[in-house]
Amino acid sequence: MTFAKRTAQLRPEGAYQVLARASELEAQGRNIIHLEIGQPDFHTADNIGLSGIRAIANRKTRYNPTAGISKLRAVIAADAGRRRGMAIKPEQVLVSPGAKPNLFFPTLALVEAGDEVIYPNPGFPTYRAMIDVAGGIPVPVPLLEENDFSFDLDAFDKLINARTKLIVLNSPSNPTGGVMPSSALAHIAAAAQAHDCWVLSDEIYTRLVYDEGVAHSIASLPGMAERTIIMDGFSKTYAMTGWRLGYGIMPEALAHRVQLLFTHALGSTAHFTQIAGIEALSGPQDHVAAMVAKYQQRRNLIVNGLNALPGVQCRLPQGAFYVFPNIKSFGLSATQVANLLLEEASVALLPGTDFGTFGEGYLRLSYANSIVKIEEALGRIENVLRRL
Numbered sequence: 001m002t003f004a005k006r007t008a009q010l011r012p013e014g015a016y017q018v019l020a021r022a023s024e025l026e027a028q029g030r031n032i033i034h035l036e037i038g039q040p041d042f043h044t045a046d047n048i049g050l051s052g053i054r055a056i057a058n059r060k061t062r063y064n065p066t067a068g069i070s071k072l073r074a075v076i077a078a079d080a081g082r083r084r085g086m087a088i089k090p091e092q093v094l095v096s097p098g099a100k101p102n103l104f105f106p107t108l109a110l111v112e113a114g115d116e117v118i119y120p121n122p123g124f125p126t127y128r129a130m131i132d133v134a135g136g137i138p139v140p141v142p143l144l145e146e147n148d149f150s151f152d153l154d155a156f157d158k159l160i161n162a163r164t165k166l167i168v169l170n171s172p173s174n175p176t177g178g179v180m181p182s183s184a185l186a187h188i189a190a191a192a193q194a195h196d197c198w199v200l201s202d203e204i205y206t207r208l209v210y211d212e213g214v215a216h217s218i219a220s221l222p223g224m225a226e227r228t229i230i231m232d233g234f235s236k237t238y239a240m241t242g243w244r245l246g247y248g249i250m251p252e253a254l255a256h257r258v259q260l261l262f263t264h265a266l267g268s269t270a271h272f273t274q275i276a277g278i279e280a281l282s283g284p285q286d287h288v289a290a291m292v293a294k295y296q297q298r299r300n301l302i303v304n305g306l307n308a309l310p311g312v313q314c315r316l317p318q319g320a321f322y323v324f325p326n327i328k329s330f331g332l333s334a335t336q337v338a339n340l341l342l343e344e345a346s347v348a349l350l351p352g353t354d355f356g357t358f359g360e361g362y363l364r365l366s367y368a369n370s371i372v373k374i375e376e377a378l379g380r381i382e383n384v385l386r387r388l
């Protein structure tokens, strides 16, 4: 069978492949610890869940406006604007089923075949996929361990040019947990304006930052709101991955164009899910703070545990729920080490190369798991690595 060329470069997400192998081992009776999945182990808070249930009982189960119901768009505009210190109008907000459509469709609306798109490597695999499908030319910028995995700005300066249409940023980052410092954002903002390009800022982990840090949005810098798409959502902050609820914030004219793509590709986002989203943003936020405190405890535990292993070095990431330890000293590829740890230690984690070539020499571990499981995983990893 032959398929359209625009789909030829698409690859599955590595996490799903590792999950499939881990499930096979579990079916054989093995006790696997899952550190490969990028999903909160917490449940959606009851006030949010119940508001969704009530909305279904109240028959909020029909088609509704493509861009989202007006109350949710207004609540998102107010909340996102307040947190980022900028004015956002409800008309700039597009609600989507999960955040991913607000990566894919703005890219389709902006990128012509042959336009260059700068994106982080290692980075979330959807960036490469959406660039390929749009017919853009992917231009990866390395994230450097010595910069706590912020952009390599020297490489960035060499890569940006008149053909660059879009720059994709992700802070805090999946897979590294790195948060871009304000100085890097200012540097990229100046370059984006000088070269007249757009910025797509994936801010899905913006509320998951530690040590009282803040992940700033490039959109709040002078001259940037008119060329930035903010992508954010409910999956991580409110432990709502399966509800599928996210949003994009962009200049109104672009929102109109992207909304047309939504109309034909998505129709609308479930009404009852949006009602739960209003409750998430308007209701008590103490459960978010409690979750962040727990993630911070786990982060400290896993980073200290990994650094105590011979041959492993791990930075202390400032955000998200991932660590990205350096395992170059073993002289094996990241895939070889990840496979060995799954097969021999029964710990599922991902090779850094699942996020791009510059992930070689690193592993990604998600600490969205309990302290007990993380401690046990560290012990198992140590037993296998000591034998190498």
Ligand code: PLP
Residues within 6 Å of the ligand: 038, 097, 098, 099, 100, 101, 124, 170, 173, 174, 202, 204, 233, 234, 235, 241, 245, 246
């Ligand atoms: N962006 C990043 C960096 C992510 O890690 C994820 C989910 O893993 C998403 C976007 C997508 O979020 P959603 O599940 O709301 O579509």
